[in-house]
Amino acid sequence: xxxxxxxxxxxxxxxxxxxxxxxxxxxxxxxxxxxxxxxxxxxxxxxxxxxxxxxxxxxxxxxxxxxxxxxxxxxxxxxxxxxxxxxxxxxxxxxxxxxxxxxxxxxxxxxxxxxxxxxxxxxxxxxxxxxxxxxxxxxxxxxxxxxxxxxxxxxxxxxxxxxxxxxxxxxxxxxxxxxxxxxxxxxxxxxxxxxxxxxxxxxxxxxxxxxxxxxxxxxxxxxxxxxxxxxxxxxxxxxxxxxxxxxxxxxxxxxxxxxxxxxxxxxxxxxxxxxxxxxxxxxxxx
Amino acid sequence: xxxxxxxxxxxxxxxxxxxxxxxxxxxxxxxxxxxxxxxxxxxxxxxxxxxxxxxxxxxxxxxxxxxxxxxxxxxxxxxxxxxxxxxxxxxxxxxxxxxxxxxxxxxxxxxxxxxxxxxxxxxxxxxxxxxxxxxxxxxxxxxxxxxxxxxxxxxxxxxxxxxxxxxxxxxxxxxxxxxxxxxxxxxxxxxxxxxxxxxxxxxxxxxxxxxxxxxxxxxxxxxxxxxxxxxxxxxxxxxxxxxxxxxxxxxxxxxxxxxxxxxxxxxxxxxxxxxxxxxxxxxxxxxxxxxxxxxxxxxxxxxxxxxxxxxxxxxxxxxxxxxxxxxxxxxxxxxxxxxxxxxxxxxxxxxxxxxxxxxxxxxxxxxxxxxxxxxxxxxxxxxxxxxxxxxxxxxxxxxxxxxxxxxxxxxxxxxxxxxxxxxxxxxxxxxxxxxxxxxxxxxxxxxxxxxxxxxxxxxxxxxxxxx
Numbered sequence: 001x002x003x004x005x006x007x008x009x010x011x012x013x014x015x016x017x018x019x020x021x022x023x024x025x026x027x028x029x030x031x032x033x034x035x036x037x038x039x040x041x042x043x044x045x046x047x048x049x050x051x052x053x054x055x056x057x058x059x060x061x062x063x064x065x066x067x068x069x070x071x072x073x074x075x076x077x078x079x080x081x082x083x084x085x086x087x088x089x090x091x092x093x094x095x096x097x098x099x100x101x102x103x104x105x106x107x108x109x110x111x112x113x114x115x116x117x118x119x120x121x122x123x124x125x126x127x128x129x130x131x132x133x134x135x136x137x138x139x140x141x142x143x144x145x146x147x148x149x150x151x152x153x154x155x156x157x158x159x160x161x162x163x164x165x166x167x168x169x170x171x172x173x174x175x176x177x178x179x180x181x182x183x184x185x186x187x188x189x190x191x192x193x194x195x196x197x198x199x200x201x202x203x204x205x206x207x208x209x210x211x212x213x214x215x216x217x218x219x220x221x222x223x224x225x226x227x228x229x230x231x232x233x234x235x236x237x238x239x240x241x242x243x244x245x246x247x248x249x250x251x252x253x254x255x256x257x258x259x260x261x262x263x264x265x266x267x268x269x270x271x272x273x274x275x276x277x278x279x280x281x282x283x284x285x286x
Numbered sequence: 287x288x289x290x291x292x293x294x295x296x297x298x299x300x301x302x303x304x305x306x307x308x309x310x311x312x313x314x315x316x317x318x319x320x321x322x323x324x325x326x327x328x329x330x331x332x333x334x335x336x337x338x339x340x341x342x343x344x345x346x347x348x349x350x351x352x353x354x355x356x357x358x359x360x361x362x363x364x365x366x367x368x369x370x371x372x373x374x375x376x377x378x379x380x381x382x383x384x385x386x387x388x389x390x391x392x393x394x395x396x397x398x399x400x401x402x403x404x405x406x407x408x409x410x411x412x413x414x415x416x417x418x419x420x421x422x423x424x425x426x427x428x429x430x431x432x433x434x435x436x437x438x439x440x441x442x443x444x445x446x447x448x449x450x451x452x453x454x455x456x457x458x459x460x461x462x463x464x465x466x467x468x469x470x471x472x473x474x475x476x477x478x479x480x481x482x483x484x485x486x487x488x489x490x491x492x493x494x495x496x497x498x499x500x501x502x503x504x505x506x507x508x509x510x511x512x513x514x515x516x517x518x519x520x521x522x523x524x525x526x527x528x529x530x531x532x533x534x535x536x537x538x539x540x541x542x543x544x545x546x547x548x549x550x551x552x553x554x555x556x557x558x559x560x561x562x563x564x565x566x567x568x569x570x571x572x573x574x575x576x577x578x579x580x581x582x583x584x585x586x587x588x589x590x591x592x593x594x595x596x597x598x599x600x601x602x603x604x605x606x607x608x609x610x611x612x613x614x615x616x617x618x619x620x621x622x623x624x625x626x627x628x629x630x631x632x633x634x635x636x637x638x639x640x641x642x643x644x645x646x647x648x649x650x651x652x653x654x655x656x657x658x659x660x661x662x663x664x665x666x667x668x669x670x671x672x673x674x675x676x677x678x679x680x681x682x683x684x685x686x687x688x689x690x691x692x693x694x695x696x697x698x699x700x701x702x703x704x705x706x707x708x709x710x711x712x713x714x715x716x717x718x719x720x721x722x723x724x725x726x727x728x729x730x731x732x733x734x735x736x737x738x739x740x741x742x743x744x745x746x747x748x749x750x751x752x753x
Contacts (some may be wrong), residue, residue: 016575035399035401036377036378036395036401037374037377037378038377038378038379039377047424062532089459096631115436119571119573120568120570120571120572121567121568121569122507122509122566122567122585123566123568123582123583123585124568128506132507132567133726137567138567138571139567140567140568141566141567141570141571141729143568143570143571144515144567144568144569144570144571144572144728145570145728146725146728149571177365184604188527213643228571229516229517229571230516230517230518230519230520230573230720230723231519232516232517232570232720232721232723232724233352233517233570233721233724233728234517234721234722234723234724234725234728234730246717248370249366249369249370250713250714250717251711251713251717252373252377252395252716
């Protein structure tokens with residue numbers, strides 16, 4: 001009876017040690033006064049009140065929400081399109097597929113440097129040779145403009161993660177059973193009907209997982225923003241992760257920072273559950 | 287006769303030998319080897335920031351280890367990690383590091399937390415302190431403004447980074463440009479000595495593609511000035527100390543209360559924002575690394591830049607304009623030269639309150655700033671570095687360096703630079719202000735609006751901001 005539990009015990013223990021304990025400690029810290037890095041008296045919800053009363057926090061939540069609302073649908077749509085093209089068969093697919101892994105495998109610092117070289121105003125490869133040369137952008141650069149910087153960061157995220165979505169969905173398409181498709185062909189279904197009535201329902205569980213993964217990952221975006229805009233111009237690209245980072249490492253306000261970590265976790269928890277339930281009931285995923 | 291003449295000579299010689307024997311013990315008494323004898327075998331961990339100069343220092347550390355027997359784990363990390371890891375270690379009381387490099391803005395928080403060990407008692411211990419340490423030789427006002435607080439000394443000056451004026455000498459010395467400039471502005475073209483001249487030069491040299499510059503037709507737009515403009519970084523530090531203070535303003539008054547929207551500050555920020563009209567369009571994303579890159583690529587005439595970054599650009603093979611640059615101290619305000627100020631970042635490695643080996647650590651820190659070590663450091667670095675001692679300016683390797691002009695500029699800037707006020711929330715203030723001045727420079731807010739908003743936001747952070 002106990003044997004299966006014994007088998008998973010080491011993994012569970014490791015999970016508790018590396019995930020649950022630090023999280024519970026963070027929750028505990030968030031309910032205490034923090035003087036520098038030292039724990040003070042019990043503070044109840046004071047840190048949460050300070051955080052939730054901060055306009056800056058809510059602004060950063062809005063920026064992160066906007067970021068995922070723009071980036072994830074684009075990544076999904078382009079990824080799905082690419083996966084369908086790959087699945088239909090393209091020339092040099094054996095070479096193309098490994099190449100598609102490259103952006104997702106890049107370290108965030110490399111991605112940031114690469115796009116800095118592309119987009120830097122007045123000397124960036126793309127900025128100088130295309131945007132400025134053809135008068136598409138004058139008097140500013142994409143990363144220096146409060147109106148464009150967030151979209152540039154979204155574009156970078158789309159560039160980096162669309163191939164991942166594409167490959168994940170392509171793998172899913174490759175594993176679909178052939179029989180229903182043969183039947184559909186016999187019945188004279190069009191390509192669109194086949195896609196809508198067969199491919200989408202069969203792929204829904206995988207699509208839901210991929211979207212959920214991307215939503216979680218996109219909400220955590222930090223490195224490229226930190227390195228390319230520092231949250232500016234003004235506060236136009238300050239995501240919630242950057243806000244949390246600054247609160248800890250620049251401002252040393254650990255009380256607010258731990259409260260922020262817990263609030264973000266709660267947001268994720270609620271969002272993931274809603275998404276899970278919706279995907280399960282409405283789409284039959286999971 | 288000969289014997290009589292020889293007697294005074296022998297007596298004289300005997301006297302010299304006797305004096306030498308008396309004098310010798312005191313001259314020879316102090317060595318790092320002797321001073322470190324009680325601590326030989328101890329292991330210390332020191333955290334410093336990685337730069338070419340610190341990497342060179344790392345190559346010298348084995349000399350100290352060999353001489354003293356003190357084992358030194360000299361760790362070099364990037365700027366952000368030094369701050370986050372070093373500060374976390376000290377504030378948490380973990381004590382993994384015996385000594386940590388601190389930037390002057392960190393001092394407020396760490397002094398408030400009482401985690402920096404003062405070194406006055408160590409300095410006073412004759413067996414531990416090199417009599418030839420010559421603290422008067424440390425560059426001022428950098429050291430005093432950084433290390434001394436309420437009668438205590440918290441460390442020895444170890445870093446001395448500074449912002450200098452950097453321009454294209456080939457353009458400033460071009461006869462056609464000189465004549466045109468004089469005709470337009472009424473004075474000789476040369477490196478800007480004042481912020482107002484800097485603006486004139488910026489305006490004068492800003493040209494569109496197809497216009498001529500120094501007799502050549504421009505293939506792309508050329509900009510009169512480039513400045514750091516990214517949010518964070520050192521953007522607002524420079525606005526504060528190289529502009530606002532030069533206008534007689536400040537962001538905190540003598541009691542440490544915020545004075546963000548005072549008229550001098552508004553005037554200074556207006557001038558700074560005005561320079562953006564003559565800057566590359568991407569300036570709001572330019573960090574302190576982009577500024578030298580832009581200067582090296584030859585699309586801007588002048589800048590205010592961190593001098594150590596110049597060392598990486600003004601070298602053959604690094605920029606086609608290498609050898610054509612000129613330097614000067616950070617410019618003054620022509621209308622208030624008496625309030626001259628420059629952006630500098632004196633820093634030091636401090637002993638953590640939690641260090642269990644303060645004596646061994648102190649010996650190492652002392653050795654790092656020792657005249658002999660500094661001399662070897664500059665020789666090993668090929669005459670490229672940032673001095674912490676006055677005597678370093680006179681070293682042959684510095685005087686004969688191809689960067690002699692740069693060193694003169696550094697020396698001038700350092701004369702007017704001082705450490706930041708000891709304000710525990712200074713990084714929060716800088717973060718708010720760097721975003722606001724960006725918006726002012728981008729025309730989203732007027733200087734009056736932006737600084738008024740800044741005053742409100744900074745007051746929400748702290749009403750009495752300094753210790």
